[in-house]
Amino acid sequence: MYTWFTEQTPVMQALLATLFTWGVTALGAAMVFFFKKINRKVLDGMLGFAAGVMIAASFWSLLNPAIEMAEETSSTPWIPAVVGFLAGGAFLWVADQLIPHLHLGFPREEAEGVPTTWRRSVLLVLAITLHNIPEGLAVGVAFGAVAADIPAASLAGAIALAIGIGIQNFPEGAAVSVPLRREGFSRRKSFMYGQASGIVEPIAGVIGAAAVIMMRPILPYALAFAAGAMIYVVVEELIPESQLEKNTDIATIGTMLGFAVMMTLDVALG
Template identity: 55%
Template sequence: MHITLGIIIPFIGTTLGAFSVFFLRDQLSSLVQKGLLGFASGVMVAAAVWSLLIPSIDMSEYLGKFSFVPAATGFMLGILFLLLMDRIIPHLHLSSDEPEGIKTSLKKSTMLVLAVTLHNIPEGMAVGVVFAGVMMNSSDISMAGAFALSVGIAIQNFPEGAIISLPLKSEGKSKTKAFVYGTLSGIVEPIGAVITILLTNYIVPFLPYLLSFAAGAMIYVVVEELIPEASEGEHSNIGTIGFAIGFLIMMILDVALS
């Protein structure tokens, strides 16, 4: 029951954010978007360090001076995986009119959803891997720590749901359709988490690599997409302030609840 709730919490965050389309009239202002993007970046970086990389290194202490190897290897594989997905999956970012990935005739709204979905892949993996560690009774991952990660990702998913649904409404989509699109952008998270947990018995030896893999994928999203979008144009310091707040909240959650 606890694990099921932990898997669903991030998706609830996205759904609640998308639901804002029913009571907010227009798109979020650029200042608010910058602040929220910075906030999401801070949460993801803190989660990558405290919830994923540090446990990965702690699990590999038996390697002595080489305890960094699983974390470093998984981290780089996570970066390369998202780099490949970025090149393959057709998607469009809010701040751009030029689609990325392979050429396609998909609608703009669909590619906007795919962009957020791409961001959510590593987050779903992270939640799944951490709860898999809890199921394996790993001394380096507690149930409270796993919930801290889940709640932290849910907090940063709320603005993501709003950022995807509100522009769709402004482009002429009905409120219901905009809400559905925003919600669907987060469905990959519980799906990815469930698949990871179902494979728990097979991933035991690779858990340190998988934790750092998810960390690398999350950092890729932050550096490649979120921070540039939060920093472009005027008032980039708003994104920086958002980053600091998101980082602090996630760090406090992880340390206090672990």
């Protein structure tokens, strides 16, 4: 299976990897067939875990390779990392202001983005979908970097990133579907909404891989961009939501464990 995967084009590898991450989101959403509610402490721990994975991935899989690549081509290697990182955060900030969405645990009246009459369920899905964009983009850019034949990028490292993103997608799928079930939706409809939040990842993954292959000079910027977008999601969404019910110790331990798991994956496989 691994040999077959290595024989695929980078864009196809990115597509397959992000289909995997989407599939794990669907597995998480499938928890609605077994549970009508999730213990809040467990959910907060899982959200913290997701945050830890994304923080570690942002540095080990994205920022560090971006800096190493820039050192090979630029006399000021910190510029691509800083510019790309801030641009990624700015992109998510703009999207956050424009796309209607509602963060987990908040009342309908506190929906963000352009005012709308859309239902709470749609807004919840959009919140998860919004932060799945940088995750898919990160995986796609990582596989595109391998195609650029740069020493700082490796296929094993890109696969490690996809595995890490997939692991943290599991609680995200459950975080959408189970609350919807509790609000009166059928199990099937709750599942469909939950897994739908991950559809954007294969799309963003293919775009990211194709873009960096066609425009190799932007690769350090693209890696840092994905890192900045993911850090924005962590600080603006995941960490606040994980501590909303004051389970701060559990959320913090989850974050530490998530960081450790992703760091181990990247260092061991990358």
